[in-house]
Amino acid sequence: MARIVGRPIGFSLAGMLRGRYPGKKMMLTGIFIILFIIMISILAPYISPYPPAQRSVPISQLGTPQPPSWKHPMGTNNLGYDMFSRILYGGRVILYVVALAAAISLGIGVPLGLVSGFYAGKLDRILSVTMDSIYAFPGIILAIAIASVLGPSPKNAAISLSVVYIPTYYRMVRGKTLEIKEMLFIEAAKSLGLPDRITLLRHVLPNVAPIILVVFGLGSTDAILTEAGLSFFGLTVTYPKPDWGLDLYMGKDYFLSGAWWLVFFPGLMITLLALGFALLGEGLAEKLEIRTER
């Protein structure tokens, strides 16, 4: 009977480390990259050689970016700021914004998707059309518009990202809920007279959980690139706050005359962070055999 009724697909962190399965290497590499970046961001005040927004070179060198050297492994910019220190600090804003945005999108997108898929009906149709419309629109353009109205701040950037990513969570959760709703164990729960709230939380949600994780991995990849875009356009923080996206923008005027280090390192960090989440999401998708749209 157990096979027909369908067993919730559970998994544990310990189980993920043990054994061989497809996607393991990718997933662990992804987790390693993410943890590494989180660690340097936390430890930045203790390990960075200079304050991130203070002159660290003699006055005579002001105005000309200095190439990487033993004293400044990633060089300095025109204001004499040490780029290595700025790189160490520069992940803080993007991590905060993306984490906040993921929490908001999860908190709104998942319950809406569950309820919408479970009850179907008129509300479901209205929500679906609305979410699909937002989903089909280029995320960064919408985020730019919202952020430009709210004004530049990390919190506003997170709100802008949430509006863009709620539909991603909503769509995946709704789709999976529609599928699970038809399964026998849900029908059993219903016929036993279990209240809908309990059925949703205890029986539907655990089965939807794996897909939420995959969406979290791949959605965060997008969110990181979008947030970096907002930073790049000056819509998250204002200079001289260290931030990879903004530093990349500030280096734009200097790199064509040879100061490659001003753009190479900040951009590399953004791509690396995005890659970490992509590998995590891809690995998870492969392990859980979930097909993605990517």
Add this chain to the structure above:
Amino acid sequence: MPRISLGPLARYIIIRALMIIPTILILYTLVFIILRIIPGNPVEAALGTRYIPPEIKQRMIEQLGLNKPLYVQYFQYLLGVLHGNFGTSLVIVGRPISADLKNRFPATLELAVWGFTLSVIIGLTTGTFAALKRGSKTDSALRILSIIAYTLFIPWFGMMLQLIFGVYLHWLPTSGRLSARVSLHPITGIYTLDALLTGNWPAFIDAVKHLILPSLTLGIVLSGAYTRLVRTNMSEVLASDFIRAYKARGIRDRKVLLHALRNAFIPVVTMMGLQFAILLGGAVLTETTFSWPGIGSYLVEKVSLRDYTAIQGTIILFAFFVGLISLIVDIIYALIDPRIRY
């Protein structure tokens, strides 16, 4: 009453075209609401700390219809948009937004079409290659590369290409659409097309040179999704019975591959609409990186000026563009796959 009977394909196209309307209305409403969140009103916000005599400010507010009830504003602007009137700029007072958009749009269209074409070509080739070498080292390398491709931060990748091909090798220009020494008589505003129409070869070559780096940036970043889809589909098709039958009949490998490719291509088409939307988002970043004068860089310029009517107009134009592209993609899909009908 005579009933007009339509073929199933025509019916499909009409229904699909009508489906764009709610999508655009929803985005329009969303943008409308977002822009009303601004504390005070857009005029005050755009002016910031600049001093403008109150009577002129009042005139601007009246001109924009901001003194009318919200629902009147909502429908008045919508009606204007449908007539191609996107309102006037808040910063360069009185300048119609539609004129700017008309000027800038061809550049974005040209970049998007080239970038899109490149992404499909790169995706098809690498995907087919991976499917043929399935399970090999090349296959897993291509898999990782396709993941890296979509995690590349566009401005960074673009700048790296500028650095290599522009600064170090001096092969390609790093910004703009045309060199100053080249003259071109604009017809459509799509430079490569205009150059061909007027038979202006030097301009054509120059325009292509300017297009290579920005469209390659977009093409590579967007190719990853195609690589993977084509690989999966190709592997399935190559293992299917009809391909085995072809091979058994002794048909040459190249011809078999073409048949397989055609079948593997159908699912790729369904993805193109969404991919094109992602590409337009990427175009905003690409245009800014390569000083490409399209509507993407226009949006960014207007954001820093807080010209909210211009921002509103640009977003709505993007919405129309996305809607139209997804319609075209769906029609193409229906044409090549006869199973798709309402």
